[in-house]
Amino acid sequence: MSTNSEKPTPLLAARGLAKSHGRTRALRGASVELRAGEILAVTGASGSGKSTLLHCLAGIVRPDEGSVVYGDTRLDGLPEKRLSELRRTDFGVVFQFGQLIPELTALDNVALPLLLAGASRRDAHVRAGQWLERFGVLGQEELRPGEMSGGQAQRVSLARALVTGPKVVFADEPTGALDSLAGEQVMSALVHTARESGTAVLLITHDAQVAAYADREVQLRDGAVVPLGVAA
Amino acid sequence: MIGMSTRHILLGLLAGGPSHGYDLKRRHDERFPQARPLAYGQVYTTLQRLVRDGLAEVDGTDSDGGPERTMYRSTGEGARELAMWAAEIAPPAPFVTNEIFAKVVVSILAGGDPAAYLREQRAAHMARMRELTSVKTAPSADLATVLSADYALNHLDADLRWMNTTAARLTTLTAEVDAS
Amino acid sequence: MRSDSPVRSMGSDSPVRSMASDLRTAWLLTRGSGRREWWRVALTAVGAGLATAFTLGATVLASASGRYRVPLAAGLLDDPGTRSGVMLGLTLLLVPVLGFLGQCARIGAVHRDRRLAGLRLAGATAGQVRRIAALESGLACLVGSAVATALFVRYLLSLTEDPPGFVWAGIALVAVAVPVLGALVSALALRRVVASPLGWVRRVRPAARRGRGARILAAALGVLAAGLVLVPDAFGGYAPVTVVVVVVVLTATGAVWLTGVTSRLTGRLLAARTGSPAVLIAAERLRDAPWTAARTHAAVLLVTVVGTGFIGVRHGLLVVLSSREPDGLSRGMSYYITGIDLAGAAVLIALAITLSGLAVGAAESLATRRRGLAAQTAAGVPFSVLRRALLLETALPLAPAVLVAGVGGMTIGVWYGVVTGDSNWSMPYEALLVPVAVYVLCLLAAATSLPLLRRAVRPMELRYT
Numbered sequence: 056m057s058t059n060s061e062k063p064t065p066l067l068a069a070r071g072l073a074k075s076h077g078r079t080r081a082l083r084g085a086s087v088e089l090r091a092g093e094i095l096a097v098t099g100a101s102g103s104g105k106s107t108l109l110h111c112l113a114g115i116v117r118p119d120e121g122s123v124v125y126g127d128t129r130l131d132g133l134p135e136k137r138l139s140e141l142r143r144t145d146f147g148v149v150f151q152f153g154q155l156i157p158e159l160t161a162l163d164n165v166a167l168p169l170l171l172a173g174a175s176r177r178d179a180h181v182r183a184g185q186w187l188e189r190f191g192v193l194g195q196e197e198l199r200p201g202e203m204s205g206g207q208a209q210r211v212s213l214a215r216a217l218v219t220g221p222k223v224v225f226a227d228e229p230t231g232a233l234d235s236l237a238g239e240q241v242m243s244a245l246v247h248t249a250r251e252s253g254t255a256v257l258l259i260t261h262d263a264q265v266a267a268y269a270d271r272e273v274q275l276r277d278g279a280v281v282p283l284g285v286a287a
Numbered sequence: 288m289i290g291m292s293t294r295h296i297l298l299g300l301l302a303g304g305p306s307h308g309y310d311l312k313r314r315h316d317e318r319f320p321q322a323r324p325l326a327y328g329q330v331y332t333t334l335q336r337l338v339r340d341g342l343a344e345v346d347g348t349d350s351d352g353g354p355e356r357t358m359y360r361s362t363g364e365g366a367r368e369l370a371m372w373a374a375e376i377a378p379p380a381p382f383v384t385n386e387i388f389a390k391v392v393v394s395i396l397a398g399g400d401p402a403a404y405l406r407e408q409r410a411a412h413m414a415r416m417r418e419l420t421s422v423k424t425a426p427s428a429d430l431a432t433v434l435s436a437d438y439a440l441n442h443l444d445a446d447l448r449w450m451n452t453t454a455a456r457l458t459t460l461t462a463e464v465d466a467s
Numbered sequence: 468m469r470s471d472s473p474v475r476s477m478g479s480d481s482p483v484r485s486m487a488s489d490l491r492t493a494w495l496l497t498r499g500s501g502r503r504e505w506w507r508v509a510l511t512a513v514g515a516g517l518a519t520a521f522t523l524g525a526t527v528l529a530s531a532s533g534r535y536r537v538p539l540a541a542g543l544l545d546d547p548g549t550r551s552g553v554m555l556g557l558t559l560l561l562v563p564v565l566g567f568l569g570q571c572a573r574i575g576a577v578h579r580d581r582r583l584a585g586l587r588l589a590g591a592t593a594g595q596v597r598r599i600a601a602l603e604s605g606l607a608c609l610v611g612s613a614v615a616t617a618l619f620v621r622y623l624l625s626l627t628e629d630p631p632g633f634v635w636a637g638i639a640l641v642a643v644a645v646p647v648l649g650a651l652v653s654a655l656a657l658r659r660v661v662a663s664p665l666g667w668v669r670r671v672r673p674a675a676r677r678g679r680g681a682r683i684l685a686a687a688l689g690v691l692a693a694g695l696v697l698v699p700d701a702f703g704g705y706a707p708v709t710v711v712v713v714v715v716v717l718t719a720t721g722a723v724w725l726t727g728v729t730s731r732l733t734g735r736l737l738a739a740r741t742g743s744p745a746v747l748i749a750a751e752r753l754r755d756a757p758w759t760a761a762r763t764h765a766a767v768l769l770v771t772v773v774g775t776g777f778i779g780v781r782h783g784l785l786v787v788l789s790s791r792e793p794d795g796l797s798r799g800m801s802y803y804i805t806g807i808d809l810a811g812a813a814v815l816i817a818l819a820i821t822l823s824g825l826a827v828g829a830a831e832s833l834a835t836r837r838r839g840l841a842a843q844t845a846a847g848v849p850f851s852v853l854r855r856a857l858l859l860e861t862a863l864p865l866a867p868a869v870l871v872a873g874v875g876g877m878t879i880g881v882w883y884g885v886v887t888g889d890s891n892w893s894m895p896y897e898a899l900l901v902p903v904a905v906y907v908l909c910l911l912a913a914a915t916s917l918p919l920l921r922r923a924v925r926p927m928e929l930r931y932t
Contacts, residue, residue, distance in 0.1 A: 076927065100451075106929070115845045115926045136849075143847030150929065154842040158751040167744055171848060176742040199755075215846075227929075243424045263447045264440055267416035268424070281406070 066091040066255055067112055067223060071121035073278075074107050081107035082118065083278040089223065094249060094256040096266035099275035105259045106227055108275065112257060113146055113225045114138040125223075143171055147216030147224040147254075149245075151231035154212050155200040161187060161207075162196035165214045172219060186214040190244050206237030213245055217254065224249065227259045235264075242268045293325070294333050298342060298361055298369045305346040307356040308334060321419070321435035334359055342368055387446065391453065395464045405454045412447050416440055489595060492586075493602040507574040508607045510827060511649070514568040515611030517820065518561060519645045523619045525557040526637040527630075552806070556813040559773075563817040566766030567824040568649075572604075572656065574831050597654045605650030612645040722768035722872045723761050730757035730864035737863070744848070745855035752860055759832075764865055766821040767909055771872035772879075774814050775901040779880010781807050782895035787887050818905070822912040829861065829916040837923035844924035853924065854917060861913035865906060873902030 065088035074082040081104045110116040114130045123130040155164045165183035190210040230238030246268050249256045274281040308330045316324050337343035342365035346358040394401040423436035734754030880895045
């Protein structure tokens with residue numbers, strides 16, 4: 056586990072993020088750092104601003120105030136086209152559900168990011184197949200999301216998020232719709248692969264047992280990070 | 288494992304066949320990886336008590352090239368006792384010794400900072416949960432390790448949940464404790 | 468509907484009181500419902516208004532017998548023969564209106580089905596839920612029909628001082644029949660949903676949804692048959708009308724079937740080969756639900772057949788007329804031209820209504836999928852890919868179907884020209900423009916939902932509420 060004494064430059068850093076949805080203030084000055092290859096859990100009660108924080112960090116929404124810096128690029132100033140490209144190439148996302156296209160097979164869903172990057176269908180299928188195998192969904196490539204169990208679908212989602220070799224994977228309650236055993240399989244698949252490939256993971260969860268898969272935890276309350284006491 | 292049932296666990300390990308003290312300790316620690324490891328002394332005292340109560344008997348000695356060791360085996364009485372114990376339900380949490388809750392109340396009474404205590408306790412719990420999670424997700428972990436880690440994780444998670452709701456209701460609790 | 472259902476509604480001792488309580492529930496549900504529900508109500512009211520207006524027009528014309536002086540349309544309405552032609556046109560306009568209403572019923576359908584299933588879970592009987600839903604759409608239709616009737620009556624009174632009593636009776640009948648029919652149809656359509664209180668738990672879409680296309684076709688056939696029986700003389704006897712009707716119905720059926728089959732086939736072929744993400748998404752959606760496209764496009768194809776045929780017939784008529792002018796005609800050229808233009812206007816109105824239905828359908832399909840689309844955008848799928856997929860979904864299956872519909876229409880036009888135009892017959896090439904124009908207009912109609920796509924992909928849609 057990393058200690059607080061070493062301070063390498065963060066891969067992704069947010070400072071003083073504020074964001075309102077209409078009259079609801081989702082974030083009020085949240086600051087978070089994610090180091091390369093690190094698995095960081097963001098926990099907090101529902102409505103504490105976890106998802107909005109993820110959206111700001113992943114360049115899905117622009118914060119009203121504050122900055123998001125990825126490497127040496129400021130995300131909050133980039134045009135949507137560049138952000139979309141960045142999300143495609145450097146980031147991967149896993150949500151509770153809904154990130155798979157219901158009409159596409161598991162194989163095509165995983166191949167889609169590669170096709171978007173300009174790979175040929177054949178190459179994309181080969182690589183997507185390898186990733187599905189890695190996540191233990193071999194033999195189900197031709198199933199569509201509706202025909203899979205929740206756990207299988209989430210593992211396909213992980214394969215889709217990781218297939219382009221991203222630097223960061225953003226996972227928003229990836230086990231939220233699963234029972235604990237399926238959730239455990241999804242989490243260990245995510246953690247193993249991330250460690251193997253050195254991918255950083257920002258994990259949003261309200262479940263302490265899921266948060267325990269991370270190296271470090273940041274707690275949100277009322278849109279800001281709870282200052283942690285000295286860890287025992 | 289509560290001390291009382293160490294004898295039953297040893298009886299259970301003996302059910303597979305005669306064994307000596309060192310071997311029983313080793314097998315115990317292997318089977319119950321997240322439990323407190325047994326001390327040799329405890330193993331030998333327990334074995335002697337089993338013999339005294341007629342639940343086990345000495346099966347001779349075995350040197351096997353090394354130092355001489357006393358072998359023990361279970362008796363018919365021991366097997367009956369074991370079957371009864373294994374079928375008996377564990378009383379669901381008869382006495383909840385909630386140290387955390389006691390500390391929160393004492394902290395309020397003594398004018399301390401219960402919120403800060405809960406935060407730190409929470410961090411400690413999380414640290415332990417991360418440890419257990421890395422134990423169970425290690426590639427070498429067998430199912431026994433995973434299951435016993437899960438047992439501990441679920442209990443820590445329950446504590447943690449309780450701490451979360453308590454932290455959110457500290458103001459009311461403080462008013463209640465101060466009023467009485 | 469089975470009125471003798473063994474399960475009686477709660478408190479069924481007084482039908483009036485239970486009706487009142489159903490009405491109250493329907494009102495509460497409508498009032499408390501979201502924006503999309505209001506869209507459905509509003510568009511249903513518009514559709515019902517159109518249906519009322521066209522039916523009223525046909526009814527009033529039908530109730531007139533003998534010769535009248537009607538100061539409209541160059542005297543076209545004076546003569547019983549041409550009047551019945553106009554009537555037939557008005558009646559035919561009901562077909563696209565029905566298609567439009569069918570599309571409107573889809574708006575927020577998922578949400579509504581869930582809500583109705585929720586009512587069942589809360590203890591309402593199947594009959595009660597059906598009545599509540601029927602009242603909901605009945606009320607929407609009543610608003611539309613009331614407005615249309617009021618406007619129509621004002622217009623009628625400006626034309627003629629004192630319409631006879633049976634005209635008033637006809638108007639009243641139509642004004643009441645439209646909302647009643649709307650309520651009945653919606654009760655029938657909801658049979659499946661209310662059958663199970665847990666209907667909303669189903670994640671898989673029910674497969675048996677081809678029925679609506681067949682129903683629209685049956686309705687179209689019924690309307691045509693009614694027109695034929697009412698006004699056999701409109702097109703000069705049974706034979707030509709029968710030919711036109713048979714060709715129209717055959718082509719429309721063929722085109723719907725063809726859209727379905729080609730949707731599935733193009734979907735399957737393209738999905739297996741393409742390397743383009745947009746084509747892949749569109750193709751897999753077609754392969755997955757080929758009949759959705761077919762249903763949506765049924766009315767489009769019908770209009771294409773009629774439109775192409777109409778231009779062909781118009782071409783033939785003009786050839787005949789100009790060869791006889793000036794002495795061969797019993798009336799002035801403008802009389803005939805007005806008649807033709809009126810028919811053309813009817814086709815255009817039908818096209819407009821159909822395109823609105825298509826746009827509504829495209830918007831609804833987007834609205835239903837907005838959470839998934841937002842997730843795709845969040846994952847970095849470019850907006851342009853989603854946009855292309857959306858347009859391809861309309862463009863791919865429609866191309867062959869519009870082609871067939873165009874060929875069918877051309878057949879009518881050419882046949883008419885050959886039969887009537889003797890020596891100086893010429894090919895109605897301008898009719899070929901109709902399928903092309905319809906195709907382009909359909910793409911434009913589908914494109915009207917692009918701003919909605921922009922909104923659908925906003926990250927707000929990612930929230931799990």
